[in-house]
Amino acid sequence: MIRSEILKEIAPILNPHLVVCNIGLPSQELHMIDDNERNFYMLGTMGLSSSIGFGLALAQDKPVISIDGDGSVLTNLGTLPTIANNATGNYTLLIIDNGSYGSTGDQPTYAGMKTNLTDVARACGCENVIEVQDKDLGPVLQSAIDSDEMTIIVCKCDSGNIKLPVITLDPVVIRHRFMEAVKS
Amino acid sequence: MNIDKKIVDDLVANDVSFVTTVPCKQLAGVIEEVEARKDIFHIPSNKEDEGMGLCAGAFMGGKRPAIIMQNTAIGVTINTLATLTQFYRMPLPMIISYRGELREPVACQVEMAVHTKALLAQLNIPTYHFHWQDDVKEFDNILKYTFMCNKPVAILTDANFWGGYGDQ
Numbered sequence: 001m002i003r004s005e006i007l008k009e010i011a012p013i014l015n016p017h018l019v020v021c022n023i024g025l026p027s028q029e030l031h032m033i034d035d036n037e038r039n040f041y042m043l044g045t046m047g048l049s050s051s052i053g054f055g056l057a058l059a060q061d062k063p064v065i066s067i068d069g070d071g072s073v074l075t076n077l078g079t080l081p082t083i084a085n086n087a088t089g090n091y092t093l094l095i096i097d098n099g100s101y102g103s104t105g106d107q108p109t110y111a112g113m114k115t116n117l118t119d120v121a122r123a124c125g126c127e128n129v130i131e132v133q134d135k136d137l138g139p140v141l142q143s144a145i146d147s148d149e150m151t152i153i154v155c156k157c158d159s160g161n162i163k164l165p166v167i168t169l170d171p172v173v174i175r176h177r178f179m180e181a182v183k184s
Numbered sequence: 185m186n187i188d189k190k191i192v193d194d195l196v197a198n199d200v201s202f203v204t205t206v207p208c209k210q211l212a213g214v215i216e217e218v219e220a221r222k223d224i225f226h227i228p229s230n231k232e233d234e235g236m237g238l239c240a241g242a243f244m245g246g247k248r249p250a251i252i253m254q255n256t257a258i259g260v261t262i263n264t265l266a267t268l269t270q271f272y273r274m275p276l277p278m279i280i281s282y283r284g285e286l287r288e289p290v291a292c293q294v295e296m297a298v299h300t301k302a303l304l305a306q307l308n309i310p311t312y313h314f315h316w317q318d319d320v321k322e323f324d325n326i327l328k329y330t331f332m333c334n335k336p337v338a339i340l341t342d343a344n345f346w347g348g349y350g351d352q
Contacts, residue, residue, distance in 0.1 A: 020241070040244070044267025048237035052268075055241025055249075058225065059202060078230030079237070086227055175272040179244050 001134035002160035003069075003096050004029045013142050014065060018182060020053035021067045022046075024103030026096070028164050030067070037177040041167055047075030050093055054083050057091035060182060063145050064090060070097040070111035077120065084125030089148040094141065100159035118154045126152045134158070187320050187345070188213035191279065196223045198327040200250045200277070202242040204228065204235035208254040208281035210346045215252060232257035233264040236276065243274050248331060250277040255284070255300045255340065256293075265307055269336045276336040277327055282313070285342035304338050311338040314345045 001009075003026060011034040020040045021027045027041040042049055050073065053066030073080075073095055083093065099112020111117050118131040128149050132140045134157035144151035191214050195203065204227050205215045218226045225247075229235030232253045239249035258280075269276050283290070284297025304311045310333075312326055313319075323339065330337040 042268075044271060045233075045237070045264050048233065048240075048264065048268065051234045051237030052241040052244075055202070055238035055243075056245040057241070058227070058238075059242040059245025059247040076231075076234055076237075079234045082227065082230060082234065082238070171272045175244065175274070179246075182244060182246065 002158050002162075003098060003102060004033075004162045006096060006134050006137060006155065006157055008033050010138055010141055013138060013145070017145060018056065018062055018064045018178075019067060020049050020056065020064065022049040022069050022072050025161055025164075026067055026069060028167055029162070031167050031169075032164050037181040040178045041169070041174050043167060043171055043174075047072045050076060050083065051079045053093070054079070054086075054088075054091055056182070057088050058086065061090060062182065063092070065092045065094055065141075065145065068093060068095050069102065070095060070099060070117055071101040071109045073117060074109055074111060074115075080121055080124035080126060083150075083152075084121075084127070087127070087150040089150055091150045092141070092144045093152045095152070095154045096157060097154050098157050098159040102159060102161050106159050106161070112159075121152045121154070126150075128152065129154065131156065185317060185320070187317055188217045190320050191323060192217040192221055192224070194324045194327060195250060196221060197324065198248065198331065200248045200327065201225060202227070202239065202247040202249040203252065204238050204249070205252040206230075206232050206235060206254065206257065208283065210281040210283070210341070210343065211252055211254075211279075214279070218252070231260065233261045236261060236264045236269060239276055240268055240272070240274055243276075248275070250279065252279045254281045256296045258300055258303050259296060262303065262307065265309070265336055270307070273334045274336075275331045275334045277330045278336060278338045280338055280340050282340035282342040285344070286315075287343035287348045300340065309336050309338050311340060314339060314341045317345060317347075319345065
């Protein structure tokens with residue numbers, strides 16, 4: 001499965017929850033599949049989906065899912081120790097690991113070579129790290145959201161993209177409606 | 185006047201309850217004070233752009249955030265400031281140790297100091313420079329201004345403000 005197929009499959013699981021979605025194609029795909037005010041689309045700032053979602057989870061009690069990619073996590077690896085050492089049960093980090101920088105033309109990442117993000121997350125001190133194959137993600141994600149324990153999911157999948165337009169929503173609109181959803 | 189205490193008192197009085205820090209020798213006292221306060225959740229960051237991400241999330245979660253960092257970090261956070269904090273119009277007080285200014289003992293620090301204000305000006309980030317201890321009296325107003333306008337605002341605090349480096 002490629003990332004857009006995975007997002008299509010887990011969209012009903014994500015729908016009731018606050019989701020911070022990674023820059024580029026992941027946000028565009030989520031926007032196309034199930035746009036709603038509980039999604040925060042990153043239009044820039046590669047690497048910070050995990051940190052933004054984690055800050056949000058620390059600041060309030062609702063479940064938060066950060067959707068990140070292997071390339072983005074590699075950009076901001078330093079946040080994994082921060083997440084590990086300040087764990088909060090309402091946070092799930094979903095790393096869609098297709099071993100490539102999808103939004104820029106599928107150049108390979110080191111996560112598709114020798115670097116194992118599951119091991120990296122564990123070495124950083126994350127206690128509940130689950131590696132899962134794409135087709136098995138749904139139930140694993142659901143139980144991570146339902147559990148009181150912070151979970152890092154590394155979902156292995158194929159690399160590949162679909163063609164779709166950029167998000168034209170104004171960033172302040174995305175942020176405002178998201179904050180209203182957080183408050184509701 | 186204890187400026188560490190005054191800064192953190194003002195943060196608390198302005199409902200700032202989520203503070204991330206990246207250490208600097210000059211900031212050790214204020215970081216210790218942040219850590220000690222029950223009204224503030226203190227989360228150390230490994231890098232300042234990560235910290236700005238945490239602050240963005242905390243703000244959207246209903247908390248008023250702040251970041252405490254060194255001016256060298258302006259060099260690594262420009263993209264985050266432009267495409268996250270400014271683009272989504274979020275407030276962020278940045279209490280910045282202004283290394284490389286008067287009474288600085290380390291020459292290399294001057295290399296970023298000479299770019300600091302120019303970079304902040306290029307980003308149209310409102311910038312205040314605390315040089316004398318009395319300048320801290322403006323801090324409360326700066327915080328109110330930051331959360332009024334939903335912008336990142338820089339407070340540069342130099343070695344003279346912190347009382348120099350002693351024998352170093």
